[in-house]
Amino acid sequence: MTTAPETTEVTWTSDEMMSVAASRALGGVTACFVGIGLPSTAANLARRTHAPDLVLVYESGTLGSKPDGLPLSIGDGALAQTADAVVSVPEIFNYWLQPGRIDVGFLGAAQIDRYANINTTVIGTDYADPKVRLPGAGGAPEIAASCGEVIVVVRQSARSFVDRVDFVTSVGYGRGKGDRERLGLCGRGPSRVITDKGILEPDPDTCELTLTSLHPGVTVREARESIGWDLRVSRDLVTTPPPTGEELTVLRGLTDPKGSK
Amino acid sequence: MASIVSLHDGVRDLVRDGDVVAMEGFTHLIPFAAGHEIIRQGRRDLTLVRMTPDVIYDQLIGAGCARKLVFSWGGNPGVGSLHRFRDAVQNDWPVPLEIEEHSHAGMANRYVAGASGLPFAVLRGYTGTDLVRHTENIKTVTCPFTGEVLTAVPPVNPDVAIIHAQRADRSGTVQMWGITGVQKEAVLAAKRSLVTVEEIVDELTPVPGGVVLPSWVVTAVAEVPGGAAPSYAQGYYERDNDAYKAWDAVGRDRDTFTTWLSDTLGVGARA
Structure with a gap:
């Protein structure tokens, strides 16, 4: 791969734009609780670009992991070997997550709804007889409750962006403004949902997810048509700055180490 | 004091039909060999407990060993879904599987x-x-x-906890390090425990961050080199990621799975 100067045209995929936008969302963050998959890619990209001191926390019990490449799983040996400390799983949840020590929780989703509630449990409304049995909650319910804020990274599709999730595995804003406070959840909830089309943020008055940024080359219509509710568009809609050459080089080095060398 | 036993005898003596069994490990030190021995010995009606049921639980479920699963995240870590688990929940194959579902923090x-x-x-x-x-x-x-x-x-108090560790000494004191998840709690919560280890040594040298389970809280120790493969044992071997990926195709189809069961473990599916 040749390194293109900033002035020449750089091409990228929508997934790459998503990971870059997610990594930028970690600016100014001290510690991030990282889910596996897209969140892990973005968090590791952030640590290798603009946030070298970002503390990556994984639910397997690793604090301050600095893996060379992307971990294969949430309990990859490289996460433990490069960590500042490895603690037990009860400790990671009770001492580190529960009291609100972690600024950002970085989650994926199988289904997400208008109020950023997340479902990773079952597709179909009959829990006892689901259409699709998904992996389940993992650490997400308490990450979503107790981190200072939550960032969700998920590809857009009508199947995944629904008006109401079939099952609330992790609470976003419940049925709207005030629900988190009524439930006594400590963290302030999802601040951004970053997709392959753009960025959604909760409306300050209603907490309904609203399109606030479009990735370059994506139209509002394209962003709206893969959302299962009537997506509102912010009056202050902006265009996400495109990935820089450096961001793309580092990202490709992480996701496809052989191809980039 | 723990007894030093063979894997066969450890499973025969400690795991009974109908037991509540917790086989723990958070992608590291997964007790695969012990799980396979349970399948070979044909245990039935187990209540399987685990925070992160993965490929070994998929195999136990597909082989018809379990009637209930208590868990918080069931998947093939880094790969995708567990198809035998799905088939049991969605279609009762090979037997119905009751589930009790939690979050990691809860478990x-x-x-x-x-x-x-x-x-x-x-x-x-x-x-x-x-x-x-x-x-x-x-x-x-x-x-x-x-x-x-x-x-x-409420507490989990398994009839038997099964874990894999790096090593033990001849008295049965167990030492493990790296990501040790909830294994110490699982052993201390259980009525009986079986620990498979990479090696039994004369003397345990201290390891940074190491967890020690004294011999007198462990029921039995079995030396099973490679007993966590295809997961990894820090300091011994890496995760065989290709095996995890390959499991997706094996687990996806009942016939392919049944052939695997017969070829690999020498057992038929539940009659």
Whole structure:
């Protein structure tokens, strides 16, 4: 791969734009609780670009992991070997997550709804007889409750962006403004949902997810048509700055180490 | 004091039909060999407990060993779904599988309560989720000091806990390091325990961050080199990621799985 100067045209995929936008969302963050998959890619990209001191926390019990490449799983040996400390799983949840020590929780989703509630449990409304049995909650319910804020990274599709999730595995804003406070959840909830089309943020008055940024080359219509509710568009809609050459080089080095060398 | 046993004898003596069995490991040190021995010995009607049921639980479920699964995340880590687990939940194949579903924080605290000899553990968790509506073992408790309403979960006290560790000494004292998850709590919460180890050594040298389970809290130790493969054992071998990926195709199809069961473990599917 040749390194293109900033002035020449750089091409990228929508997934790459998503990971870059997610990594930028970690600016100014001290510690991030990282889910596996897209969140892990973005968090590791952030640590290798603009946030070298970002503390990556994984639910397997690793604090301050600095893996060379992307971990294969949430309990990859490289996460433990490069960590500042490895603690037990009860400790990671009770001492580190529960009291609100972690600024950002970085989650994926199988289904997400208008109020950023997340479902990773079952597709179909009959829990006892689901259409699709998904992996389940993992650490997400308490990450979503107790981190200072939550960032969700998920590809857009009508199947995944629904008006109401079939099952609330992790609470976003419940049925709207005030629900988190009524439930006594400590963290302030999802601040951004970053997709392959753009960025959604909760409306300050209603907490309904609203399109606030479009990735370059994506139209509002394209962003709206893969959302299962009537997506509102912010009056202050902006265009996400495109990935820089450096961001793309580092990202490709992480996701496809052989191809980039 | 722990007995040093063969894997065959350890499973024969400690794991009984109908038992509550917890085989723990958080992507590291997964007791695969012990799980395979349970399948070979044809155990039935087990209640399997695990925070992160993965490929070995998929194999146990597909082989018809389990009637219930208590868990918080069931998947093929880094790969995708567990198809035998899905087939059992969605289609009752090969036998119906009852599930009891939690979050990681809830399960971790259930083990802590079990290890602590307490009737429940308290946490801030599950609030506002639909798990509360479907899992009876999630309740609330009011703090007697502040009046705050918190979540309570009962202990897990398995009949037998099975874990894999790096090594043990000849008295059966167990040493493990790296990501050790909830294994210590699982052993201390259980009535009986079986620990498979990479090697039995004359003397255990201290390891940074190491967890030691003294011989007198362990029931039996079996030396099973490679007993965590295809997961990894830090300091011994890496995860065989290709095996995890290959499992997706094997687990996806009943016939392919049944052939695997017969070819690899020499057993037929449940009659």
